[in-house]
Amino acid sequence: MSFWEHLDVLRASLxxxxxxxxxxxxxxxxxxxxxxxxxxAPKSDTFITYRLFSHIAE
Numbered sequence: 001m002s003f004w005e006h007l008d009v010l011r012a013s014l015x016x017x018x019x020x021x022x023x024x025x026x027x028x029x030x031x032x033x034x035x036x037x038x039x040x041a042p043k044s045d046t047f048i049t050y051r052l053f054s055h056i057a058e
Contacts, residue, residue, distance in 0.1 A: 001009075028035055041047050045054075 042049065044050065
């Protein structure tokens with residue numbers, strides 16, 4: 001492949017990456033409540049590791 005063909009492949013890959021990033025961002029925004037509930041689950045006192053550490057601390 002020539003230099004310009006390599007650039008065409010790189011450009012196509014970068015465009016696909018940009019599209020995938022935007023789509024994932026839109027999906028994450030649409031499901032933001034579920035995403036935050038999963039991310040912030042360890043702060044809940046019903047989370048399994050929270051209960052385990054509470055039991056160990058006693």
